[in-house]
Amino acid sequence: MAKPNEKILVVDDDLDSLDLIGKQVLGASGYQVAMATDGGSAVQQAVTAQPDIVIVSMSLHGFSGKDFLSALKSQNFEQPVVVIVPHGGEQQALAAFRLGARDYLVRPVREAEVITVVDKLSAEIRLKKERGQLQQKVNQSAAELQERVKELDTLHKLGKAVTNLNDVGLLFNRLVETAMQMTGAEMAWMLLADEASKQTILFAAKNLPPTIQLRQPWDDGLASLVMLSAEPLNISGAGMSQFKIAQIAKAALVMPIKARDQVVGVLTVANKSAKAFSDNHQSLLSAITDYASIAVVNVRLFQALEHRARQMQQAYDELKAAKSKDEVVLAFGHQLRLPLDQAKGYIALAVQEGGTALNERLRDHFRLAAERITTAMQMIDSLGK
Numbered sequence: 001m002a003k004p005n006e007k008i009l010v011v012d013d014d015l016d017s018l019d020l021i022g023k024q025v026l027g028a029s030g031y032q033v034a035m036a037t038d039g040g041s042a043v044q045q046a047v048t049a050q051p052d053i054v055i056v057s058m059s060l061h062g063f064s065g066k067d068f069l070s071a072l073k074s075q076n077f078e079q080p081v082v083v084i085v086p087h088g089g090e091q092q093a094l095a096a097f098r099l100g101a102r103d104y105l106v107r108p109v110r111e112a113e114v115i116t117v118v119d120k121l122s123a124e125i126r127l128k129k130e131r132g133q134l135q136q137k138v139n140q141s142a143a144e145l146q147e148r149v150k151e152l153d154t155l156h157k158l159g160k161a162v163t164n165l166n167d168v169g170l171l172f173n174r175l176v177e178t179a180m181q182m183t184g185a186e187m188a189w190m191l192l193a194d195e196a197s198k199q200t201i202l203f204a205a206k207n208l209p210p211t212i213q214l215r216q217p218w219d220d221g222l223a224s225l226v227m228l229s230a231e232p233l234n235i236s237g238a239g240m241s242q243f244k245i246a247q248i249a250k251a252a253l254v255m256p257i258k259a260r261d262q263v264v265g266v267l268t269v270a271n272k273s274a275k276a277f278s279d280n281h282q283s284l285l286s287a288i289t290d291y292a293s294i295a296v297v298n299v300r301l302f303q304a305l306e307h308r309a310r311q312m313q314q315a316y317d318e319l320k321a322a323k324s325k326d327e328v329v330l331a332f333g334h335q336l337r338l339p340l341d342q343a344k345g346y347i348a349l350a351v352q353e354g355g356t357a358l359n360e361r362l363r364d365h366f367r368l369a370a371e372r373i374t375t376a377m378q379m380i381d382s383l384g385k
Contacts, residue, residue, distance in 0.1 A: 006122045007032040009051040011042040011068065012084065013060055017109060021055060025114045039063030043071040050079065052125050053118060055105070057084040058092045065092075069099035080121045084109060151182060151284060158291050171295050172204035175267065179288050180206055183253065183281040185269035191223045192257070192265035192296065200224070200265070209248060220245045223266045226254045230263050232286070236276040245270065253277040255289045259297050267292055337380050344373045 008031050010022040015037070022035045034051065036042035040063040046054055054072070058065030065083060072081065080102040085092045093104040103117050158178050172190055180188040187207035191200040199217040212218055221243030226233050236251035245252055249270035257265040267289050269277065277285075347370045 006053065006118075006125065007034070007049065007051040008053045008055065008118065009034045009036065009042065009046055009049070010055045011036045011039060011060070011065075012055075012057040013037045014057065017057070017084070017107070020111075021109060021114055025111050026118065029115060031118070039065070039068040043068060043075070046072060046077060046079075047075050052079055053121050054079060054081045055084065055114075055118075056081060058089065058096060059084075059086060066095065066099065069096060069101060073100050080125070082117055082121070154178060154182060155287055155291075158288065168295075169204070172292075173206075175288060175292050175295065176204045176206050179267055179269050179285055182284045182288070183269045183277060185253075185277075186271045186273075187249065188267070188269045189220075190257075190265060190267050190292065191218065191220070193227065193263075200227075203265075220268065222252060222254050222268065226256050226266050227263045230256050230258070232256065232282060234277055234282060236271075237274045240274075248272070250274040251276050253281060253285055255282070255285045257289050257292045257296060259293050264296055265292075334380070337377060340373050340377050340380075344370055344377075347373070 008026055010018060010026070010033060012018040012021070012035075018035055018037065022033045027033045034045065034049065036045055039056075039060045042056070056065050056068050060068065069081065069083075081096075081100060082103045082105060083093060083096040083101045084105045084107060085096075086107050089106070093101070096104065102121065105113055105117060155178075158174065176188045176190055179185065187205075189205035189208055190203050192203050193199075194201050194217075197217070200219060200223050202212065202214050202216060202218045205212065205214060222233060222235070222245055233252075233254045235254075240246045240250055240252065249272055251274050252268055252270040254266050254268045256263045257267055267285065269281075269285060271277075
């Protein structure tokens with residue numbers, strides 16, 4: 001059964017043994033085998049190639065197997081090493097273990113023993129790799145989970161800001177700063193449509209050139225497209241060149257801000273380089289624009305309530321002024337009633353005292369005067385009703 005993933009370095013100056021172990025046994029079994037006869041060069045080969053298993057003869061001439069193990073140890077070589085000792089060489093095997101060897105073979109080497117030792121070590125290596133890969137996945141999952149928790153915490157804080165901040169400028173700035181933070185963007189801005197002029201007004205921005213002013217109309221070339229389509233736009237590289245935004249950015253992610261199914265603006269993050277934004281960035285920006293939508297609706301409701309309050313205050317002031325006028329007229333009428341009542345009494349007295357001395361013409365004049373006074377008094381009385 002071939003095991004192509006394990007690389008084995010065999011070091012032996014006995015060419016027959018080297019051929020048996022390297023080619024006839026391990027090579028035929030599917031292992032990737034490298035062979036060396038010199039201990040010194042084999043050390044360099046082991047450090048450079050990092051084989052999974054090393055098999056070395058303790059009987060090397062010149063640079064001995066013991067020297068080989070010492071050299072590997074000094075190089076912090078951690079892969080398993082199997083030593084080959086002569087018959088009765090258990091003491092050499094013990095010395096090799098002290099230098100880091102994991103197992104040993106006895107000459108004359110038998111094929112079954114080689115396969116047994118190498119297969120066992122290969123299984124351990126594969127298990128170690130699998131554990132390492134599993135640990136790496138666990139660490140990666142933990143890091144991703146921590147990042148998701150951080151993102152959720154940021155969105156939670158943003159939601160509280162939307163409901164608690166009364167300053168529109170601070171609120172929109174918080175939205176833009178959060179968009180930059182969560183997407184790793186180098187700049188960000190928010191444009192809202194002006195219902196009167198039909199232009200897009202820059203309400204909040206971070207890291208834009210100073211020539212671009214807040215609360216002023218600005219067309220970045222992408223906002224109008226997104227507001228028309230009502231769909232997000234993730235663009236970078238050559239595709240940016242045909243838009244005005246290419247003067248300041250090479251990558252952008254534009255998300256529509258909707259209020260009651262109507263696009264009222266856009267939230268944009270951008271990079272000066274062509275570093276594109278990911279699908280996760282788009283999901284995060286979508287969540288932020290949901291809060292932006294709530295903020296815009298709240299602002300519009302607040303403005304509508306303010307306008308209604310001003311109208312009601314004006315109506316109240318007008319009513320109060322009218323009531324004050326009525327009170328003045330009513331008071332003046334009361335002041336007029338007394339002399340009119342007196343005048344009416346004087347007329348009645350004059351008619352009574354004149355008796356028969358008054359002719360009919362004078363009586364008619366007195367009667368007409370009394371009627372006019374009565375009418376005036378009735379009009380005064382009606383002011384209080």
